[in-house]
Amino acid sequence: MELTRLLLILSTVAFVVGVVHAIAALRAGRWQENKWQFLPMAVGFAFQCAFLYLRGEMHARCPLTSQFEVFIFIGWCIVLLYFLVGATYRLSLLGLFTAPLIAILQTLALLMPDNPGAVKHVKMSVWEHLHAPLAMIAYAAFALACITGVMFLLQDHLLKKHRIHALFRQLPPIHHLSRAIMRMVALGVLLLAVAMISTFKIHLAISAVKMTVSWSILGLYTVILLLMWRHTLSARHTAWLSVLGFMVPFLSLWVVIGR
Incomplete structure (x- = not known):
């Protein structure tokens, strides 16, 4: 087995362990006492870093x-943003909701064909180096907005049903979640806008399909951000927008990559 694939498997296992550990701590009522909640995420992130480093050296x-x-x-x-924003937005359970998504993404990746030898080594400008990473970080911000939206909807559901249990007590207040959703969408829009503006300064050929899809995603999230900023819809509806909206960039990955 290749080292990079082994690192990916170990990273995925770490995220799954994090979910199992968090659920066990919640059910036992030991979440607040547990000082090692972040450890499985940190281990999984470290394996991710090693994987990306080796692949970067290869290409x-x-x-x-x-x-x-x-x-x-x-x-x-997504994990990087989780470490950066989780504490800032008081989203103590964000890791529990984030880890399953990461595990799914990496499992899907493990099922995909990998052909690193087909990559052409070409000299690239700074803008060309920044374009794709900025777009991917924007997608990650949209993913975190989606995850936070799920937390909001779960909190809203538990409040309406008057179900007070361990998970409810650890979820952040509704208003914290609502603000976090808008800030993550705003961050994603900003980064994706910079990434798309950079296309005017790069010389690599970008297909019409990829450009159309990317600009459409930017337009969609700009509208979502304006609706949130103007409070046109209720907080619950904007949470649904953040969840359903992420389906567009997620599904677009199968459309734009390789075109």
Whole structure:
């Protein structure tokens, strides 16, 4: 087995262990006492970093050359943003909701064909190096907005049903979740806008399909952000928008990669 594939498997196992550990701690009522909640996520992230480093050395560029690598890179970006924003937005349970998505993304990647030898080594400008990573980080921000939206809808459901149990007590307040959703969507829109503007400064050929899909995603999330900012819809409806909206960039990965 190749070292990179082994690292990916170990990373996926770490995220699954994190989910199992978090659920066990919640059911036992030991979540607040547990100081090692972040450890499985940190271990999985470390294996992701090692994987991306080796692939980057192999290609002499950012490892975004196939669907296989794109799925891992987006997963890495999601975990990175989780560490950066989780504490800031007081989303203590964000890891529990994030880890399953990462495990699914990496499992899908493991099922995909990998052909690193087909990559052409070409000299790239700074903008060309930044374009794809910025777009992927934007997608990661949209993914976290989706995950936070799921947390909001779960909290809203539990409140309406008057179900008070261990999970309910650990979920952040509704208003924290609502603000976090809007900030993650805003971050994603900003990064994707910069990534798309950079296309005017790069010389690599980008297909019409990829450009159309990418600009459409930017337009969709810009509308979602405006609706959130103007409070046109209720917080519950905007949470649904953040969840359902992520289906578009997620499904687009099968359309734009390799075109």
